[in-house]
Amino acid sequence: MADVDVSNSGQSQPFPELRIVLIGGRELRGNPSNRSKTGNIILGKSVFDTKRRTAQCAVGQQAVHGRQVTVVDSPGWWWHYPLENTARLDQLEIKNSIYMCSPGPHAFLIVIPVDSVFPHIFKLSLEEHLKLFHKNVFKHTIVLFTAQYSAVSLEDEISAWPALKWLLEQCGNRKYVLNIHNTQDSTQVKTLFEKIEAMVAENAGGYYSTDLAAGDALRQEMQAIAHRASERFAEVQTQRRKLKALIEGGKTPPQHLRLVMVGAQWSAKSSAGNTILGKKSFAVDHRRTTEICEMGHGMVAGRRITVVDSPGWFYNHTLHDTCEMDKLQIENSIYLCPPGPHAVLLVVGLTSAFNASYQRSVQEHMSLFTDDIWKHTMVLFTRGDWLAAKTVEERIESERGLQWLVEKCGNRYHVLDNTKYYDEMQVTELLEKIEEMWAGNKDPHYQVSQGHAEKIEARTEAGNKKAEKIRMITWKQSRMLRELFKGERQPNTDLRIVLVGRKESGKSMVGNRILLDELFDTSLMKKEFQCNRETSKCVKRIRNVFRVDVTVVETPGWPTDTTIPPWLKDEVLRGASMCAPGPHVFLLVIAISKAFTEKDLKAIEEVLKPFSERVWRHCMVVFTWGDWLSNRSIEEYIAAEGTALQRLLEKCRNRFYALSYYGGAVMELFRKISDIITQNKGQCLTTEDKPGKKQKLLWRLKQPTLTEEEWDRREQELIDRMLKAVAQEPEEPTLRSVKMSGSLDEAFIPYMSGEAPSEYGGPIWRQKARAKVSEWLKFGAGNSDVTSGVDSMSVSASYMEKLDGNPLTDKIHHAMQCFYPEKDKTMNHTRVSTDSVKTQHRHSF
Known part of the structure; x- marks a missing residue:
């Protein structure tokens, strides 16, 4: 986005209208961001959905304390991630937040839980993500600390984290503590408005103005992604109809489906395996649980299913980086369901961008198998809840790496939401897609070499x-x-x-x-x-x-x-x-x-x-x-x-x-x-x-x-x-x-x-x-x-x-x-x- 100047209306009195954009990150574990809840408290009503992630900018308007207030809730990024690890769709939506309250926001509120950690890595992440705006964003920013109780020792928290002190210095030491537990206390919202208006006065009545040309270019890019996504969806549906016709024409799928799951560590392979089998076959917790290949069996939607879960690799590791013990186990996974798997599910989480290093890592680790592996491979996207209002096709079309991956797999992909483990339809549809892939392949399953299996055993x-x-x-x-x-x-x-x-x-x-x-x-x-x-x-x-x-x-x-x-x-x-x-x-x-x-x-x-x-x-x-x-x-x-x-x-x-x-x-x-x-x-x-x-x-x-x-x-x-x-x-x-x-x-x-x-x-x-x-x-x-x-x-x-x-x-x-x-x-x-x-x-x- 091109640099723009901050507009100056010359007004020094409080505005009858306030435009606010909520921004900030999410922790990998621990405190939630509370941005959506903060927006509801400011507006005095439930406008933003606090039960699911904000994947698309949402805007709410309400008359509050004699002011016409507009609040924009934007997607959060992971505090631990650099900008390149944030999905392109999220980057576009964060950029778009300032255009949702034309002609521009009076205030950015960086929402941080008061008892949250804030190490140096958070500072680096914040600096990179704020580059989505121009350099003057700090002039219009207040750090909003959310608390669950009234008695808060904010100074102790600030002194514990030098990066947090740096952030406050950048914002002119403007901060405010909002008790999100006490939603009925309207006085704290009024005090927040007064702080915002004082900041506006410091800026000579100015607000953060937007570049119309940059906004038009942004909208065109988002529209182009949506158009390509629609075309891909139509292409996939046409492809599926042809494959279904083969099955309906008499090509009966096997009653026993053998599936192998491969992918990067923390891509939720084990959780996906449990979702597919409808039971807890694979251990899942906050630690690494799959260090050797494991198998699970079950009857699902009238089919006998075997699932092999393999160890994951670090998403940014090259094959050379991966230890020999893990490489041997990944390679061994396809030999555990002889005579070979009907499908290899390449698991990719939707929580971060499929960037160049991720793509290289997938490509190199898949080279542990022969090139024929791609004929039997389907991309299984996990964390479907991360998409929220977006479609998986939009996500694919927004990242070149994902386009490469999906096309490498013959445009075969499926989305699982492991939080909805009770949803049998998403699993049934996955199995149907696997059977369709089977019907379209010349070989009924991936052929494995018995001689190579013996070498692995040795x-x-x-x-x-x-x-x-x-x-x-x-x-x-x-x-x-x-x-x-x-x-x-x-x-x-x-x-x-x-x-x-x-x-x-x-x-x-x-x-x-x-x-x-x-x-x-x-x-x-x-x-x-x-x-x-x-x-x-x-x-x-x-x-x-x-x-x-x-x-x-x-x-x-x-x-x-x-x-x-x-x-x-x-x-x-x-x-x-x-x-x-x-x-x-x-x-x-x-x-x-x-x-x-x-x-x-x-x-x-x-x-x-x-x-x-x-x-x-x-x-x-x-x-x-x-x-x-x-x-x-x-x-x-x-x-x-x-x-x-x-x-x-x-x-x-x-x-x-x-x-x-x-x-x-x-x-x-x-x-x-x-x-x-x-x-x-x-x-x-x-x-x-x-x-x-x-x-x-x-x-x-x-x-x-x-x-x-x-x-x-x-x-x-x-x-x-x-x-x-x-x-x-x-x-x-x-x-x-x-x-x-x-x-x-x-x-x-x-x-x-x-x-x-x-x-x-x-x-x-x-x-x-x-x-x-x-x-x-x-x-x-x-x-x-x-x-x-x-x-x-x-x-x-x-x-x-x-x-x-x-x-x-x-x-x-x-x-x-x-x-x-x-x-x-x-x-x-x-x-x-x-x-x-x-x-x-x-x-x-």
């Missing part, structure tokens, strides 16, 4: 065996070192940690979990908002956790598939010097939801190279998005991901930990860190600045004598030899694996980013967590016997200063006897692979 079985081997090795190493250095742990009075990892790995979340507070910026949309600044700096945060000083330094991340620039290596080196006298531990942060490649390994090695090879004695891998595993173990992910990740873990002495967003024992992470400190006898890597010389790395010892250094080297060599020997031991009976609890599936709306989100823990949770962590930090504790997805054992060691050669040899000999008795009944646990159970279904038809 890969799955090999991965399970590898996972068991990893689990056994870490278990043996943990037991050996626990006995070898038993009782040697010392209290810690401080703890210094450096976080290293690529962009969107979740470093900020790890830092917040360690410090038990939201001290690092966890903007969920860093990638979405192009925050790839090469000038990123290390961020240091300190927190005293019950008399233990914990320092965490977050180093800048690097983009995927890029070489490490020199400035980043220097910055990581500087980060280590920020926690003087030096870090105890380097936590290498890796997101489970993403693939780990050879390039990732080389990048980490390059970043840590300035610290010399001894840095690996201080390193541990922390996996984020542990919930992504759901019921799978972290060892399964490590085994599936390949040699690059496994080599990194070997460098870190097999020390790793999977950190869950939705809970998890962070206390165990502190125990593992304490083990590393104990093993290194309190040593830390530090830097020293000397005039005229380059920054030099030093190894700081508690008792830096030559004899001690030599003994330390010999001791570490012995430990490393022991660990390698354990890794080469023949396989033992398998251990029972403790699985990850919880998941990340969301039949609602995605965090459209790989960045692990932060946790908004309450004060009670934080106090309890700090108390537990403090206990481990201050006094230490013994190690666990079990390795699993959450609590995979780390290698531990202790002080050896007081031991001479013979006692050490005796201690090792004793430890070896403890670890490898002839009969160790603790090893006689078995574990049944969920994949093997799922594979059995393949031959059940």
